[in-house]
Amino acid sequence: MPSMAPGGAKNSNQSNNQLNGKVSNDDRRVEFFARKHRIAQQRKSLPIASVEKRLVEEVRSNNILIIVGETGSGKTTQLPQFLFNAGLCHDGKVIGITQPRRVAAVSVAKRVAEECGVQLGQRVGYSIRFDDTTSSSTRIKYMTDGLLLREALLDPYLSRYSVIIIDEAHERTVHTDVLLGLLKSVQKVRSGPINECANIDCMKANNGLLMEKENDAQRASILKQYRGIKLSPLKLIIMSASLDARVFSEYFGGARAVHVQGRQFPVDILYTRHPETDYLDATLITLFQIHLEEGPGDILVFLTGQEEIESVERLVQEKLRQLPEDNQKVKVLSIFSSLPSEKQMQVFMPAPTGFRKVILATNIAETSVTIPGIKYVIDPGFVKARTYCAHTGMESLIIVPTSKAQALQRSGRAGREGPGKCFRLYPESEFDKLSDSTVPEIRRCNLSNVILQLKALGVDDIIGFDFMEKPSSEAVVKSLELLVLLGALTEEYKLSDPVGHQMARLPLEPIYSKALILASQFNCLEEMLITVAMLSVESVFYNPREKLEEARTAAKCFSSLEGDHPTLIAVYRAFDEFLEKSNLGNSREKTEKNLRKWCKENFINSRALRHARDIHRQIRGNIEQMGLRIVSCGDDMLQFRRCLAGAFFLNAALKQPDGTYRVLSSGQGVQIHPSSVFFRTKPDCIIFDEFVRTTHNYVRNVTRIDYLWLAELAPQYYTLQEQE
């Protein structure tokens, strides 16, 4: 047949090309169309594809819509495309989709750009901290919820957006919760005309967004822009997992909720007959039962932390050695957040032929990463969670039972590629007793940052703000007090000028922002900049159990007799110096390789250090814009330590006769964390970065100070105490 001829010719062409190692333009075109076709087919087969028209209609006729989409429905990638095609980006407006995690924002945007056949950053793009791919032509914009919150500081009406989609709303991060409250009032404002009077009345009625300071040039100019202009209405779409739809609908005044089918394979849920007294022991027994009695397929085990993972790993290896050789073909891997990336990557590689993979994971594997090949899930039913005690203002990490939503999320991990099984190591009656969903983060964290942001947005009445779930008033009061003590708020709880405004502008914990502002007066801004960058990331020291001694020796090279803060500066500078040297005359690959080697030799977590460098760069930019002079105190650590004492005065502790410490502000008894340079040699008076309750009450990142500095540098606090 004639039509066969070109095809035949192409085939021979192709094989020639393969021999030559070249690819012709024709081949590229064929590959391009084949891929396009494949993508179109995949899109069509998604559950959400069949309801496109209905969904678009729902969005058109409802200003707020709750979409309940199960895993694998395609809601995150498809809905924005449907809305774009339906013309919801008229007048150059943008559809914004928020994600709680950076990786999700990036990977989904890439996928959607490909599906649309456009270059990333054109019609489709993403914007996350340190990485913005959007351009003026971007109409579908994926971003983190925290970033949209920051955008609101500059453009309070989010006027660029015609639609905002809050994805994964059921996770209830602090950012999601604040955004929901904000969007609710923005939406009301945008449904009416904007002029000076109406504007202020309307905003007062809606809890805020009131410009309290005309001298804030940037915001004032935005306001001017809007005067007399009728902003187009904002469409709001909340996407959530099924258990929570009702709460969202109620919050938005009985908003309409629609359900989109998911695509998930069935997962058999098995419970134990009786409660287990030792869940680690039960985990081991279940693990080997699956291994010896069930068919092929990898096993995912949910544990609470690094230590637990490491000890289970040892026990599994021990037990394996006791089995007949045929049954020993198990590859045990682990994944948790502080594990270096190279080791994390190993869980994604297929096991050697004939081997079964067993992955010991924290809740990082619940949502953040998806591991292929999982057929069995073991869920002991516990999670390590942060809790906040408003009374003492201290945070702690404790092991608590999971929620029903978490248990469902975990079991779902067994049904991604085929039917699976989930072993819950507790009786079914216990499952019924679990709370439906995890307590929202806003109910269990320090609120000083959230409050500072809201104040900067003009929301004055924090207690009265329309939160979906109100934080406890005790926590609000505690944080307000802290912000007053730091000088961010006046005695009347108004944002102070300029300190409060400056602090709100920095994407840092308020106490770190305060330390930077103070450092410009102490002539040690350069050192403090490095310090807050290092304190803002996970620990830079990596201590694998099997090489503990080596790691300790390596860490000694950096340690300072003054404390952990100067030690962190030393690590950062050593890294920086090495990078500078390595950059000279080396290719990028070579530099990368050198860097990895350097980090490995020094037991340094390179991901954490890179992150610190990114933060350093960003904050440096902010600081320069504020007009603060960045100077170094050189080797004069005295100035630096005094500055630390002036900023962290609430975190000061005195040594007690028995070698423990007492926090001056709260009276809390604490110990120095074993990772500190002062774990053995204990100075009389210290300041610390954070308190954490695990097996003991520990304080981490400790530096030596003089007791007398406190009354001198923080008279607003310490003279008061003496009077009492």
Added chain:
DNA sequence: TTCCACTAG
């Protein structure tokens, strides 16, 4: 004498 789940700006 010994240690932090997970995110985000």
